[in-house]
Amino acid sequence: MSSIRIKDALAGRPGIGSTVIVEGWVRTRRDSKAGFSFINVNDGSCFDSIQVVAPGELENYGSEILKLTSGCAVACRGTLVESAGRGQKYEIQADSIKVVGWVQDPDTYPIQPKQHSFEFLREVAHLRPRTNTFGAIARVRHVAAQAIHRYFHEQGYFWINTPIITGSDAEGAGDMFRVSTLDLANLPRQDNGDIDYSKDFFGKETFLTVSGQLNVEGYCLALSKVYTFGPTFRAENSNTSRHLAEFWMVEPEVAFANLDDLADLAENFLKYIFAAVLDECPDDMAFFEQRIEATAISRLKSVIETPFVRLDYAEAIEILKRSGVDFEFPAQWGLDLQTEHERYLTEKHFKAPVVVMNYPTEIKAFYMRLSDDSRTVAALDVLAPGIGEIIGGSQREERLDVLERRMDELRLDKEGYDWYLDLRRYGTVPHAGFGLGLERLVNYITGMANIRDVIPYPRVPGRADF
RNA sequence: UCCCCAGUAGCUCAGUUGGUUAGAGCGGGUGACUGUUAAUCACUAGGUCGAUGGUUCGAGUCCGUCCUGGGGAGCCA
Numbered sequence: 001m002s003s004i005r006i007k008d009a010l011a012g013r014p015g016i017g018s019t020v021i022v023e024g025w026v027r028t029r030r031d032s033k034a035g036f037s038f039i040n041v042n043d044g045s046c047f048d049s050i051q052v053v054a055p056g057e058l059e060n061y062g063s064e065i066l067k068l069t070s071g072c073a074v075a076c077r078g079t080l081v082e083s084a085g086r087g088q089k090y091e092i093q094a095d096s097i098k099v100v101g102w103v104q105d106p107d108t109y110p111i112q113p114k115q116h117s118f119e120f121l122r123e124v125a126h127l128r129p130r131t132n133t134f135g136a137i138a139r140v141r142h143v144a145a146q147a148i149h150r151y152f153h154e155q156g157y158f159w160i161n162t163p164i165i166t167g168s169d170a171e172g173a174g175d176m177f178r179v180s181t182l183d184l185a186n187l188p189r190q191d192n193g194d195i196d197y198s199k200d201f202f203g204k205e206t207f208l209t210v211s212g213q214l215n216v217e218g219y220c221l222a223l224s225k226v227y228t229f230g231p232t233f234r235a236e237n238s239n240t241s242r243h244l245a246e247f248w249m250v251e252p253e254v255a256f257a258n259l260d261d262l263a264d265l266a267e268n269f270l271k272y273i274f275a276a277v278l279d280e281c282p283d284d285m286a287f288f289e290q291r292i293e294a295t296a297i298s299r300l301k302s303v304i305e306t307p308f309v310r311l312d313y314a315e316a317i318e319i320l321k322r323s324g325v326d327f328e329f330p331a332q333w334g335l336d337l338q339t340e341h342e343r344y345l346t347e348k349h350f351k352a353p354v355v356v357m358n359y360p361t362e363i364k365a366f367y368m369r370l371s372d373d374s375r376t377v378a379a380l381d382v383l384a385p386g387i388g389e390i391i392g393g394s395q396r397e398e399r400l401d402v403l404e405r406r407m408d409e410l411r412l413d414k415e416g417y418d419w420y421l422d423l424r425r426y427g428t429v430p431h432a433g434f435g436l437g438l439e440r441l442v443n444y445i446t447g448m449a450n451i452r453d454v455i456p457y458p459r460v461p462g463r464a465d466f
Numbered sequence: 467u468c469c470c471c472a473g474u475a476g477c478u479c480a481g482u483u484g485g486u487u488a489g490a491g492c493g494g495g496u497g498a499c500u501g502u503u504a505a506u507c508a509c510u511a512g513g514u515c516g517a518u519g520g521u522u523c524g525a526g527u528c529c530g531u532c533c534u535g536g537g538g539a540g541c542c543a
Binding site for chain 2: 027028030031032033034036037038040051053069070083084085086087088105106107108109110111112113114115116117119120122123211232234236237238239240241242243244247248249250328338339340389390391392434435436437438439440441449450451462
């Protein structure tokens, strides 16, 4: 006989009176001297645990059942019945409970049926999925990721698996992690003393990708609507609740599209994901609303129903200047928006997601499309209340001469980007794309305060445990 | 990387202007009791007070340095 998921058992499947087996981990045990015990078992298939009633007649009742502690793994066979107690609709009247795995030292088992600090749980990242919060996060993250794939699939996008190891510095954006098989204690040298990377595995310097964008553009200019979705790496020394050294990024890229088309896509895309999570994770979201962030559900609903505010960077600067707020860094045309500015716009002024478009050329990347007066580029950021920038994107510069001129101005090595320039030499078209950090998305959905808590094993400066 | 805050039992915390033997709740163990709901009650075990140097008759408490964690800023997704 095979086991069923606790999610199904709690829904009354396959039916009252059926004999079922559930397998999972003990959350709590409550004994009755009248001769039986209540064991709450969780298998992660859903938020709730199922109550298993263990009668004293079980042959291992005294020897094992009464010794069960939080975290023990059990396989319970019994009859699915309507619960005689309050608090749950169904429960299992057990006729056999097999202890599959004991907790060796219950005295120091870190996961107790009580509230732990998230800081502490990060130190036991391999056990924290056994808590309510981290189980719920894992399920929401999964549903969000599935919704991302589903949205693009339904809209005719193709998932392109761009490389993780790259030879090109994708955006000149930040420090990269080097990938090398050279012996660090005995590096090969050129005559001038420089390291001889021709001796390295790939015969050149290579790094972990900081973005799949440049690679996915090639497929965009062939398959029209594409996206890349995978791990991304930044060797920045960022110590904040919004940054990880390893994170997952979604990057759609659309041919024959301009910045307005991109803003439409960003808005529809986010709304689709939020709706999917609300629809598929009601219990988990109810938990976040109750215990983590009181507006977790209502603000997602409001985002789904409210049109995003769209405004030019120049308008944003004017609003900030007129706000009368004494910012630490006054807003000024030509300077990037500070975190405090972004928060003011999305949390105070508009109280809604905001799409800021057309930023000054000087503060943005070389591949973004130059406006006619060259003062701005067709870039956009989506700002969300409580988290700040959640999406960054742009219409790409499709004109070869303009792109080359920009690269010269920024003193980029055009040889390394020759393949990228080919895309402008052969059948170039206007195209646009954005990047969305999956963890920032999950942070926003769940209301979790620290990005380290929405990825299973966070990698940050100075820490790569587990 | 910069600024601020914090490290006391397995966990969450209290610990007075420096004072003698460092406390509670939860968790663990033992027992009582009950269709219980993070059950309840009683008893019990459990601590090199982050590390190191200093001030002092005396330091969990004050000072220096370091380590770790958190919040904020910059960079960004």
